Amino acid sequence: MSFWDAAASLPTGPLLIFVLALVVAFAFEFINGFHDTANAVTTVIYTRTLPATPAVVYSGFLNFLGALITVLFFGAAVAFSIVNLLPVDLLIDARSDAALVMVLALLLAGVAWNLGTWYIGLPVSSSHTLIGSILGVGIANSLWERTGLSGVNWAKAGEVGLGLLLSPLVGFILAATLLLLMKQVLKEPRLYKPPEGDDRPPRWVRVVLILTCGGVSFAHGSNDGQKGMGLLLLVLIGFMPVHYALTVNRPEMAPELVQAAEAIRSEFARHQVELPAAIDADLAYLQAKLAGRTNLEELATLEEKDAAGNPVNLRWETRQAIFRVNRALKALEAALADYPPALINRLKEIRTQQLTPAIEFVPLWVVIGTALALGIGTCIGYKRIVITVAEKIGKTHLTYGQGAAAEAVAAATILGADFAHLPVSTTQVLSSGVAGTMAANGSGIQGGTCRKILLAWILTLPACVTLAAVLFWIGRLIVG
Numbered sequence: 146m147s148f149w150d151a152a153a154s155l156p157t158g159p160l161l162i163f164v165l166a167l168v169v170a171f172a173f174e175f176i177n178g179f180h181d182t183a184n185a186v187t188t189v190i191y192t193r194t195l196p197a198t199p200a201v202v203y204s205g206f207l208n209f210l211g212a213l214i215t216v217l218f219f220g221a222a223v224a225f226s227i228v229n230l231l232p233v234d235l236l237i238d239a240r241s242d243a244a245l246v247m248v249l250a251l252l253l254a255g256v257a258w259n260l261g262t263w264y265i266g267l268p269v270s271s272s273h274t275l276i277g278s279i280l281g282v283g284i285a286n287s288l289w290e291r292t293g294l295s296g297v298n299w300a301k302a303g304e305v306g307l308g309l310l311l312s313p314l315v316g317f318i319l320a321a322t323l324l325l326l327m328k329q330v331l332k333e334p335r336l337y338k339p340p341e342g343d344d345r346p347p348r349w350v351r352v353v354l355i356l357t358c359g360g361v362s363f364a365h366g367s368n369d370g371q372k373g374m375g376l377l378l379l380v381l382i383g384f385m386p387v388h389y390a391l392t393v394n395r396p397e398m399a400p401e402l403v404q405a406a407e408a409i410r411s412e413f414a415r416h417q418v419e420l421p422a423a424i425d426a427d428l429a430y431l432q433a434k435l436a437g438r439t440n441l442e443e444l445a446t447l448e449e450k451d452a453a454g455n456p457v458n459l460r461w462e463t464r465q466a467i468f469r470v471n472r473a474l475k476a477l478e479a480a481l482a483d484y485p486p487a488l489i490n491r492l493k494e495i496r497t498q499q500l501t502p503a504i505e506f507v508p509l510w511v512v513i514g515t516a517l518a519l520g521i522g523t524c525i526g527y528k529r530i531v532i533t534v535a536e537k538i539g540k541t542h543l544t545y546g547q548g549a550a551a552e553a554v555a556a557a558t559i560l561g562a563d564f565a566h567l568p569v570s571t572t573q574v575l576s577s578g579v580a581g582t583m584a585a586n587g588s589g590i591q592g593g594t595c596r597k598i599l600l601a602w603i604l605t606l607p608a609c610v611t612l613a614a615v616l617f618w619i620g621r622l623i624v625g
Contacts (some may be wrong), residue, residue: 148508151388162245163384170251171518174373176259177271178208178522180572185361185523187579188548193345194354201524203355204362207519211366213512215563216374221507222566223368227375228382246620247286248383251278252376252615258605270570270605275372276306276607279379285614289621295313312569313577315558316551320578320583324550336546346545353549360556365571366519368559372568373515374507381511390464391441392506399438402467405499406431409470409492416488424473427466434463441503464504471500496567551578 155163185208186200195203216224255278259271287293291481336350346354381389392398406428413420420428434444444459474496481489555575562569 148388148393148510151385153395155384157379159245159384162249163380166245166248166252166380166384167377169249170373170377171514172253173255173259173376174370174515174518175522176256176263177369178205178519179525180259180263180271180522185358185365185552185575188552189354189358191583192350192354192545192548194351195358199605200358203522204358205523207359207362208366208370208523209516211363212370212373213366214508214517216371216512221371221374221505221538223371223563223568224375224378224507225505226566226568227275227279227372228378230283239262243286243624244383244620245531246617246624247282249284250616250620251275251282251379251613254278254281254327254616258609258612262605266291271288271369272372272568272570273605274609275376275542276568277606278613280606281610281613282617283571284610285617287619306570311511311557313573315553316574316576316578317581318550319558319581319582320554323554324546324582324585327546327550331546337544350545350549354545354552357549357552357556361552361559361569361571362523363577364556364559364563366516367563368568369571370519373519374511377511377515380505381508381571387445387458387460389401390458390460390504391444392503393508395502396441396508397439398503399435399441399443401499403432403435403438405495408495408499409474412488412495416485418484418488421473424470427470427473430465430466431470435619443518456491467500467504471496547579547582550582551575554578 152160152163185204186195186197188227189195189200190197194200234512255271255274258274258278277492333347336346345351378389409428410420411425438444441460441463444463449457449459474492478483478493552575555578559569559571
């Protein structure tokens with residue numbers, strides 16, 4: 146079954162809401178693009194390295210490339226950090242109208258906050274916005290259903306929150322340190338003074354600033370692009386859970402999954418380690434249901450019933466079996482001291498290369514669409530936040546050295562977060578980096594502006610949690 150067939154199978158009402166949800170999800174990434182553009186182009190514009198128009202087009206293109214190349218060649222772990230904040234089962238187990246309200250509430254809350262803060266020129270975190278919105282609907286749904294706070298994956302939320310908390314501190318300290326090192330090595334005074342009149346930086350400095358601008362743009366695309374993909378995956382799973390239960394990119398994986406199950410059994414036997422009963426049961430299920438299958442799509446045409454006579458969807462049940470095996474193997478990896486290292490290493494290889502791709506995937510059209518939305522959005526609406534970052538954080542305008550140091554640190558920090566599979570805020574990393582260079586350069590920091598930015602950073606998460614929760618409750622009251 147193709148995407149179009151799956152969409153066409155939706156009733157008219159949910160189909161219209163699904164289309165609206167897709168539009169709003171792409172709009173969030175489009176807004177993310179122009180909301181965060183200033184993080185990359187501020188330095189090249191304010192140091193007169195590039196005029197504004199070529200700067201934002203250049204930044205937009207590299208945002209597009211960052212989102213596209215990272216996911217196609219290195220995977221989408223950051224996207225699934227977003228998806229896994231809201232337990233996927235929550236969308237499946239909830240009644241269909243509740244799932245629709247959940248998805249729309251988090252989308253609308255994120256778009257409203259991002260647009261509002263952009264309008265007043267505050268560089269807030271799109272990551273905080275999105276994560277706060279997801280947490281808000283998860284908490285609100287749990288309270289509505291009276292299930293405590295089980296609607297949020299708190300372990301994943303803590304991991305993501307730690308990355309968002311530490312990244313601005315890293316940006317401030319490393320950017321300040323880099324600028325001080327530059328002053329020791331590069332003695333040219335004009336690097337550390339604001340440009341005057343029509344002054345332009347030396348050619349080699351312009352090259353460095355263009356490269357650091359490109360680095361931040363590419364890194365922003367690689368990290369923030371995956372956040373948009375995660376948001377779209379929540380929409381797709383919420384509306385078409387069966388179709389997106391298993392990979393649509395590589396449906397021919399069925400024989401490979403059977404081989405993976407057999408390999409796991411043989412590894413336990415070879416190392417004379419008892420196979421846990423839960424893993425054994427799920428492996429047996431996979432081997433039984435996928436034996437002789439050449440394509441995962443074949444599962445959609447099979448009909449089975451459980452003991453109570455209710456229909457069973459084999460695609461979803463297969464997904465759940467793979468998910469449980471995956472989770473159990475990860476738990477074994479954490480208990481490395483209790484198992485032979487060779488066994489753990491081989492199980493990790495099977496898990497990451499054969500099992501995970503079957504349930505953690507991003508459809509190609511989502512990758513391309515998100516990259517385009519982010520890249521095009523980058524070319525629009527940059528002026529409000531550029532002024533804040535360049536003119537209102539420090540008491541003087543950015544210098545050439547400050548721009549290079551802040552952007553180099555921002556690019557490195559964000560790319561490092563990609564490898565750690567953590568979503569971080571480009572806005573926070575670069576804004577704090579600019580503040581760090583202002584402090585290191587003795588330029589002074591505008592307390593009023595920094596207090597406003599800090600207040601916006603602090604308020605974004607609780608504000609989006611509250612806004613998404615309120616929208617969810619209003620929606621549930623409407624649909625009943």
